[in-house]
Amino acid sequence: MTANGKPLVQLAGVEKSYRRGAGRVQVLERLDLAVAAGEFLALMGPSGSGKSTLLNLIGGLDRPSSGTVVVGGERMEHLSEQQLARWRARHIGFVFQFYNLLPALNAARNVELPLLLTRLNRTQRRKRVELALSIVGLDHRLDHRPSQLSGGEQQRVGIARAIVTDPTLLLCDEPTGDLDRAAGEAVLGLLHALSREHGKTIIMVTHDAHASARADRTVFLYKGQIVDAIPA
Amino acid sequence: MKFAALIASNLFRRRLRTGLTLLSVTVAFILFAYLSAIRVGLSQGVDVAGADRLTVFHRVSIAQPLPLSYLDRIRRLPGVQLVVHQSWFGGVYQDPKNFFPQMPVDPEPFLKMYPEFLLPEAQRQAWLRTRTGAIVGRATAKRFGWRIDDRIPIQTGIWTRKDGSMTWEFDLVGIFDGAKQGTDTSPLYFRYDYFDETRGIGKGLVGWYIVRVTDPERTPGVARAINEEFANSSAEVKAESEKAFLQSWAKQVGDIGRIITAILTAVFFTILLVAGNTMAQSVRERTEELGVLKAVGFTHRQVLRLVLAESCLLAGLGAALGLTLGYLLVAGGDPTGGALPVFYFPPADVARGGGLGLLLGLASGVLPALQAMRLQVAEALRRG
């Protein structure tokens, strides 16, 4: 999907507003953004600036009020809800701040979830799950429930779940936001390795300058637009 | 089936809640099994009644006796193949609550008339040889632990013996089984010749006649001919098919059937609310997780199906458990200890129960499933 020189993710004139009471709040305003294939991008900005909103638009979880979102040559607005879901399953891996693992399933089954939507058979799925968990260094925790894992371990399971289908794009919303320094460091190292060694394109929302330092590029969301630096 | 673990894990994460709901569903289905068996018990006979048999009762009341002389007159009518008479003895064994039917009959034609009573040939011969002999159905034999060659004393409130005694003793020469599951094996039959000769009153009278026609198609015509034969006589009769007769009895039972249906409706409505509430709660507290499923790529419809599968699993498990337990309980015998000689859980009702379980699963899951389906991912994840 590295469509010859073209960016993998391209947003043009994206607007997003929400109804609030009688009025509307404009969250994103004529926003443009391009992310190259293989890039590790950090997205920063004040709370409430619309970072999660933007990530949702890129991941096809939500639709812009206007403007175009193109990912891997696919124009989001041309896809139906159903097609969007299928597309997400193939191309997007999400990592959430609070891990969002299913508490009733063990690590292996959590990681297996996206694979249930593929044609892979049981043994193939098992192999992929073990591979993903070994990449995040947790192949010895297959049978553990989320409640039996530390926060850092849970997030690594979350990352394993995001990469198990070998998606085009990883979208991480404050992946270290809930972790202490050491655990956060491990997760960042992992994302870095995924970018470097596996060529994954990653967009990571973060509040932490230390985290953004691991990315190839950092952009800021300010007053509904992407800027290279927040004016002081 | 690869979704099975996912579905089951959601259902059993709240063990107590799921357990209690499962228990209510199970109890409802046990009740269903039991009430089905009771309904069968009350409407016994109708399903197995011969289409080619007629009953002939006194026109005024089935309690009025008819002259024995009618036997030959009926037999001579065209279309009649076989005639037997029966009478109501109405005795009890040891205790008034030990009720079961007893009837004096003519052994040979009687057994010909009722091929659904299976009596070993040797026992049939014994009955023909023994004037005081009686045969009894398996159900009653079991109920009182009777064996062949036992002497069975029956107290009567109607048929005083010539010697003034109210107790009749019979020699048990045979025990018959039913050819079909619904065949009533509770009655005791003894010999009319012995009865008529020994009773002090009512000689030469019988209770009613059973007629077999040569061709079931001609049943209505034969019934009319019988009615006409005895028109304007001292004892006019009313002939109707055995099925019709039993059905008119079943009509009264039908009211009980309606009550049973009403009870079951109420029970299942309650269960629907219980299971529906469990599912609604389970979906509500899983909003975020459902959002994650959708983020990962599950379509709205797949999520809908997951929730429905979950509710169907819950209801299905309860139904399977309840129907099995109900079946075993019913097989253990009727709760009155013999008043319902035909008491079983018919396969058709087992199937109906299975269908009911599926319906319950769908109905209790549909609203939560729709709610889960409509959930917007971004919304669901924000709520977390």
Ligand SMILES: Nc1ncnc2c1ncn2[C@@H]1O[C@H](COP(=O)(O)OP(=O)(O)OP(=O)(O)O)[C@@H](O)[C@H]1O
């Ligand atoms: N569904 C919605 N309905 C109404 N308002 C919304 C909705 N989603 C987001 N918003 C508003 O849009 C703005 C941006 O929200 P968003 O979650 O994208 O911010 P954020 O940059 O991710 O913040 P944080 O750093 O706290 O996670 C906020 O003011 C939020 O209240």
Ligand SMILES: [Mg+2]
């Ligand atoms: Mg956010």
